[in-house]
Amino acid sequence: MSEQISTQPSWPFREAERVAARLKQKGKTEALFETGYGPSGLPHIGTFGEVARTTWVRKAFTDLTGLPSRLLAFSDDMDGLRKVPDNVPNKEMLKQHLGKPLTKVPDPFGKFDSFGEHNNNMLQDFLNEFGFEFEFASSSDYYASGRFDNALLHVLAHHGAIVDIIRPSLGPERRASYSPILPIHPRTGIVMQVPIDQVDVEHGTVFWTDPDTNTKYETAVTGGAAKLQWKADWAMRWHALDVDYEMSGKDLIDSVKLSSAIVRALGTEPPVCLTYELFLDDKGQKISKSKGNGLSVEQWLTYAPKESLGQFMYHAPQRAKRLFFDVIPRATDDYIASVAALPTAEKPYENPAWHIHGGEVPEHAGSPIGFTMLLNLASVINADSPEMLWGFIRAYIPGANAETYPFLARLVHHAIVYNRDFVAPKKQFRAPSDVERGALIDLAESLKANEMVQYPGATPAEQLQNLVYAIGKRHPFAPLKSWFDCLYQVLLGQVEGPRFGGFIALYGIERTIALVESALARDVEAA
């Protein structure tokens, strides 16, 4: 254990230092980073977090040492199907294959040769979407190809020691039957969790008894005829591949401990491990696929750019974070702030944007306007098209458009969707009074008659503003402010709003007329 205090302020570099120390100690010149996947679920936000964070450590390692490295995305697809997932078709069919390795279970979606392959493809597509650099590895392939054979025989030779490590952690029932080796039933293809009657190290086999038929079997541990129980499997993989770095959630703390003990029993030092905190929902509950609480990657990417998700994942992996809708705007603004701070940063390594972009932030990253501000603006003007928002943005940044500010363009898109889904539905539209009704009808008629051209103003927006003002004056509003209150509350469903002439100009005259008429019609319905 090195007592050296790290001089690295950013956690990816601190982690990279630990990896570098491990390589130095082992005399290795290439680092292997691993991320593992449970086979049962589809990729989720935690998957993104784990790969993103591992990628950052890897990049830091490269910068620190100049040594090559690989990132292995390892899918435990030989694991037995324990439960039929809720969110898939053909549940009855799947039921027939319970207990079999996922790569032997037909794909319920009918697209691939097996369920495992389906999930593997989903995973790879998911990771590719974010542009992660990784090598995919299938557990089934590794087992079947014999790539694990030496390690498996090694495990067999240490069978007793491994059982001794795991046993104290088990309940009394499982304690009696536990073995790290799970033979695949030669007849049914099911991954068997049975007591191992005898171990034959010399021939590389185990003896066991089928509890249903009482038939005795001898099964080779090599070549995919058997697999290992999870914790032993993890340890064996570390040993066989000589993994240098792997992170995992804190729910796996015990597994990391036990797997580390096992891999040491095999004579290999465990990889550098990082335990990250879990993500909680708005009520502080663990986010899990089965519960369906929290936030999905898809949802996040609907309302904010992917960089903001990286920003969220960057900060303090070892602190529990609540992950729900409200954190999206802030994460996005944090990202924008990071990008803005980077060019003048004395220590770019401390800046999340540096990590998110792998050290090279694209030229047009970042935004001159914050996302929260944009969301407010979208809400105030009830924006439902990019051009509406751009109109107001240009009052702020003359000449701005999607070409000059591509990232802002993405934010504009997200702001509109956010407004549509979260702000607009909550708006409270008030019914107009009789006086207001009369004025609104007047407004609609005047717009139809193109009356604004009779009013002074250098721009259509000014003419429209004067028209609106004039209409307020010719109806008995006292004070005149109440006419504008009416426009916002009746037409836009909010207490306050934009200057109305400018709003009409951007929203469109025809659409404004429609807005007025639908507001009036709504009132009639309600009555």
Add this chain to the structure above:
RNA sequence: GAGCCUGUAGCUCAGUGGUAGAGCAUUCGACUUUUAAUCGAAUGGCCGUGGGUUCGACCCCCACCGGGCUCACCA
């Protein structure tokens, strides 16, 4: 039972061994033919409690209290 996270402004959270920070909220002001976005400013904190280390602790160590989570079948 084992372990982990957490306690900082009204709220949500940053933070570094060297004079406490942001956003929102609140109040005031600027801009505006009524507004709003926006901009400026102010208000607001025994940094959970008690010890210890230190010239100096929000930060490091210990204890306690409060809030919460995870694992204790499987992966």
